[in-house]
Amino acid sequence: MAASLIIEHLTFQYSDGTPPALSDFSLTVPTPSCCAILGPTGSGKTTLLHLLVGSLMKHHPSSIAHGSIMINHVRYEPAPKEVLFPTVGLTLQDPYVQLSGIRETVHSEVALTLELLGTEPSMIDAQVQKTLRELGLYELSHRRPNTLSGGETQRVALATVLVADPLLLLMDEPATALDYGAQAQLKSTLRHLKEKTTLLITDTHIDFVLEVADRFVVLDKGTCILSCSKAEFLAHLPELGNLLPVDDWREVLKLRERRSPHTERVFKALGFT
Amino acid sequence: MSIMVQNLSFSYSTDRKILKDVSLTIAPGEFLLIVGRNGVGKSTFLKLLNGIRKPTSGKVLIDGMDTRENSVASLARKICVTFQNPADQIFAPTVFDEVSFAPRNLKRTDPESIAQKALQLCGLEHHKTSHPYDLPPAERKLLTIASAVASDATYLAFDEPSAGLSSIEQNLLEHVITSLLAEGKGLLVVSHDLPFFFRYATRVVVLENGSLSFSGHAEELMEREGILRRAGLRLPPLVRAKRIISAMEKKREVGGDDVVTL
Numbered sequence: 001m002a003a004s005l006i007i008e009h010l011t012f013q014y015s016d017g018t019p020p021a022l023s024d025f026s027l028t029v030p031t032p033s034c035c036a037i038l039g040p041t042g043s044g045k046t047t048l049l050h051l052l053v054g055s056l057m058k059h060h061p062s063s064i065a066h067g068s069i070m071i072n073h074v075r076y077e078p079a080p081k082e083v084l085f086p087t088v089g090l091t092l093q094d095p096y097v098q099l100s101g102i103r104e105t106v107h108s109e110v111a112l113t114l115e116l117l118g119t120e121p122s123m124i125d126a127q128v129q130k131t132l133r134e135l136g137l138y139e140l141s142h143r144r145p146n147t148l149s150g151g152e153t154q155r156v157a158l159a160t161v162l163v164a165d166p167l168l169l170l171m172d173e174p175a176t177a178l179d180y181g182a183q184a185q186l187k188s189t190l191r192h193l194k195e196k197t198t199l200l201i202t203d204t205h206i207d208f209v210l211e212v213a214d215r216f217v218v219l220d221k222g223t224c225i226l227s228c229s230k231a232e233f234l235a236h237l238p239e240l241g242n243l244l245p246v247d248d249w250r251e252v253l254k255l256r257e258r259r260s261p262h263t264e265r266v267f268k269a270l271g272f273t
Numbered sequence: 274m275s276i277m278v279q280n281l282s283f284s285y286s287t288d289r290k291i292l293k294d295v296s297l298t299i300a301p302g303e304f305l306l307i308v309g310r311n312g313v314g315k316s317t318f319l320k321l322l323n324g325i326r327k328p329t330s331g332k333v334l335i336d337g338m339d340t341r342e343n344s345v346a347s348l349a350r351k352i353c354v355t356f357q358n359p360a361d362q363i364f365a366p367t368v369f370d371e372v373s374f375a376p377r378n379l380k381r382t383d384p385e386s387i388a389q390k391a392l393q394l395c396g397l398e399h400h401k402t403s404h405p406y407d408l409p410p411a412e413r414k415l416l417t418i419a420s421a422v423a424s425d426a427t428y429l430a431f432d433e434p435s436a437g438l439s440s441i442e443q444n445l446l447e448h449v450i451t452s453l454l455a456e457g458k459g460l461l462v463v464s465h466d467l468p469f470f471f472r473y474a475t476r477v478v479v480l481e482n483g484s485l486s487f488s489g490h491a492e493e494l495m496e497r498e499g500i501l502r503r504a505g506l507r508l509p510p511l512v513r514a515k516r517i518i519s520a521m522e523k524k525r526e527v528g529g530d531d532v533v534t535l
Binding site for chain 2: 040
């Protein structure tokens with residue numbers, strides 16, 4: 001069962017005196033769903049994910065935070081102070097940091113997660129194989145992690161988190177180094193996953209999330225400026241040019257204005273369902 | 274004056290050939306976009322250009338300098354490669370030290386002002402005294418690009434430079450690319466981001482199973498759907514929208530009304 005997530009009036013400021021990374025941020029993510037967190041660099045996307053997983057308050061205990069976060073009916077004020085893995089999983093923007101570097105093969109790297117969680121050893125192999133197949137990584141099972149390409153590393157890093165079946169999965173820029181085939185595979189994995197896991201995905205390019213997310217949140221300098229459904233997001237898209245790379249999409253939306261009997265079907269084919 | 278890749282083959286081990294008999298040339302002022310699926314050998318190809326890796330057979334000549342016979346350090350005056358993962362190359366304690374390392378080390382005239390100009394071009398001058406790891410990932414990526422710019426090498430090669438950049442940094446990257454091309458630098462970019470780079474690339478090559486399956490203009494590539502699919506590329510949204518609309522109009526003319534997908 002996917003975890004519910006309710007964030008209320010969350011403010012977070014690092015102890016170095018810089019302005020708040022998040023200001024009075026509220027968000028309710030219905031289950032099951034996939035929520036895209038968009039915004040320029042420094043808007044607070046990554047801070048939000050690290051607050052939710054618990055690593056930020058754990059490692060920056062002297063930072064200033066207010067508000068509350070409720071994950072799966074457990075309330076944290078202002079945010080979890082311990083890492084909540086495997087209830088909450090986080091894939092990092094830099095996949096190289098996510099891998100342990102101490103394992104000889106992709107299979108044993110992914111198995112390491114389950115070993116550390118104390119999973120019954122006889123269950124581990126099957127679970128690892130299932131995850132590797134789902135992510136199209138099975139043929140890489142015996143490769144050394146340090147011989148993988150950038151895109152392959154990104155998928156293996158995701159596998160090390162997904163194998164633990166988190167109820168809330170946070171993904172920081174999961175599609176950046178993936179070719180379109182790998183992106184399509186990830187999209188279909190996420191569409192299935194959405195049924196049992198609540199997903200929060202940050203992205204700087206909107207192509208990927210337009211096809212998987214059903215909620216859209218836009219952050220600017222720590223403030224939430226838009227939190228809406230996909231239809232509303234598309235309606236606001238032309239105004240978001242200074243925050244998101246939407247020029248091309250804006251032109252596409254102009255085509256939509258020229259209504260023809262087939263327009264809606266064209267947009268369905270483009271992923272605007 | 275050019276990069277000449279002649280019958281280049283490369284393997285890391287005997288059982289897996291990465292590149293097979295690849296030949297191409299790049300002249301200063303050209304922008305070569307190198308595309309292909311994850312793991313196909315694009316990044317390895319860049320490492321063969323600056324001599325970090327040596328050909329298993331065939332050769333690479335950078336303005337006549339054979340990479341098999343010249344050190345990485347001596348090739349660095351001619352060609353500078355940035356890695357996909359900034360952490361693989363950043364080492365200095367401040368942003369300015371990082372960017373001024375290449376011009377100082379390569380004994381360029383007035384390295385400080387070269388570094389300063391590169392930081393300005395990449396929108397990083399306000400981070401001059403910051404530690405590189407205090408920068409957000411997108412700006413760290415721009416930092417590696419600024420370091421390459423400051424090397425003032427004739428050829429600059431960037432591995433996935435647009436990955437993880439938001440619209441602000443993408444605008445900066447566009448500005449960097451157009452400035453470098455105007456200066457007559459030769460640019461090589463490895464990327465999956467066809468929608469971003471197709472406007473600037475003078476030529477695109479597709480790497481598939483170790484060989485070049487396509488070499489030509491981006492517009493030409495966008496017509497070759499089979500190659501695009503196999504290379505893991507997607508058309509820019511606007512091109513895709515227009516194609517779907519025209520395909521549907523054609524279908525309507527002949528009486529069909531199925532939704533067309535691309």
